[in-house]
Amino acid sequence: MRKIDPVKRAARRQQILAAAIACFSRQGFHQTSTAQICAEAGMSPGNLFHYFANKKAIIAAIVEDEGRQTLAYFEKALEAQDLFAQLLGFMDLVLELGGDRAYLKLSLEIAAEGQRDAEIGLLAAANDRALQEALNTLLRNAAARGQVDASLDPADGARWIAALIDGIFNRLAVDPGFDINRQKNVLKLLLTRFLRPAAG
Amino acid sequence: MRKIDPVKRAARRQQILAAAIACFSRQGFHQTSTAQICAEAGMSPGNLFHYFANKKAIIAAIVEDEGRQTLAYFEKALEAQDLFAQLLGFMDLVLELGGDRAYLKLSLEIAAEGQRDAEIGLLAAANDRALQEALNTLLRNAAARGQVDASLDPADGARWIAALIDGIFNRLAVDPGFDINRQKNVLKLLLTRFLRPAAG
Helix, strand or coil, X not given: CCCCCHHHHHHHHHHHHHHHHHHHHHHCCCCCCHHHHHHHHCCCHHHHCCCCCCHHHHHHHHHHHHHHHHHHHHHHHCXXXXXXXXXXXXXXXXXXXXXXXXXXXXXXXXXXXXXXXXXXXXXXXXXXXXXXXXXXXXXXXXXXCCCCCCCCCHHHHHHHHHHHHHHHHHHHHHCCCCXXXXXXXXXXXXXXXXXXXXXX | CCCCCHHHXXXXXXXXXXXHHHHHHHXXXXXXXXXXXXXXXXXXXXXXXXXXXXHHHHHHHHHHHHHHXXXXXHHHHXXXXXXXXXXXXXXXHHHHHHHCHHHHHHHHHHHHHHXXXXXXXXXXXXXXXXXXXXXXXXXXXXXXXXXXCCCCCHHHHHXXXXXXXXXXXXXXXXXXXXXXXXXHHXXXXXXXXXXXXXXX
C-alpha cells in the first residue's frame, strides 16, 4: 500500500472541506451532492472517499473544525490581561463573520441540520457547550480581576452572550437594516452596561 | 351556490390552521402532507381546498396570523402607563412561548422556511419589521416618559431586543441548561441595565 505523507493528507482534507463549504454556502447541504464537492475540489470521488465516507461525515468535520477554532481562539484570549476587552474583540469578530454571507449561510445551515439530524445536533451542541464554558471561564476570571461585575453568575452571563451571538446571526439573516459597524458600538454599550454596570 | 356563514367559515379556517400547526410542530413542514392536515382537522381535501390552495398557503396564513397577534399585543401594551414594565412582560411571554416545545419547533420551522422560500421569507421579514416598529415605538414613548435612557436610539434598542428574542428561541432549542424561570430574572437584569442604566 502507498504511504501517504501526513502533511499532504491534512492539506487534501482541508481542500475537500473548503470545497464543501463553498458548495454548502451556495446551495445548502441538501442541494449539494458529493459529486459537486469532488468537482469543486478538483478530485475524483474515489479519492474523496479516502477522506470522508459520505456527505454527512464532511458536515460533521466542518462542525468539529469550527469547534476547534473557537477553542483555539479562547485559549489565546484567556492569556490576555484585559479579559473584558477580549470579550468585546470576540463579539466584533462574531459580527464580522456574520457579515460574511457565505459564513452566515453555512452557520444557519448547520443550525438547521442540527435540528434535523441527531448526530450533527450532538456535535453542534458540544460546540455550544464548549463556547459557553470558554465564556464562563473568561467571565469568572474577569470578575476575579475586577473587570466585570462579580455579582453576576458567570454561567448566566455566558448564556446571554451565547443568546446574543445566536441573535446576531439571525438579525444578519433577516434584517437588512442591521448595520454591522453601527451595531458593533451598540453591542459594546449593551455588554458594558450588562457586565460592568459601574463603568457603563 | 351555497352561502357560507362567515363566522362558521372563520372557525373552519382556524380549525385547519390549528391542525396544520399540530402536524408541522410534530413533523416539520416538509414531512407534512395536506392529506395529513385534513386527517388531523377531520376534513376532506375538497373542503380544505376551499380555504387554502396548498400547503404553502397554510404556512403563509400561520405566519400572517402570528404577525397580527404580535401587533394586537403591542397595540394594547402601548396604552399602559409603565412601558418598561410592558416590555419586561413581553419578554416573559417570549420565554414562556419558547418553552412550549410545539411553539418553539414551529417558530424554528418558519425561520428555516423563510431562508428557503422567498414568499415565506417576505412574510416573516414583514412580521420582523412590524415587531421592530412596535418595539421602537414602545422605547421612544418610554424615553419621552423618562422610563428608559433617552440617549439610546430606540431603533438600535429595538434591534437588540429582536436579537435577544431570536437568541432566546435558539438557546431553548440547543441548550438544555437554559432554565426559563431563572433566565427570566437574568434577562430583566440585562434589559434594566441596558435600557435604564441609572436604575440598574
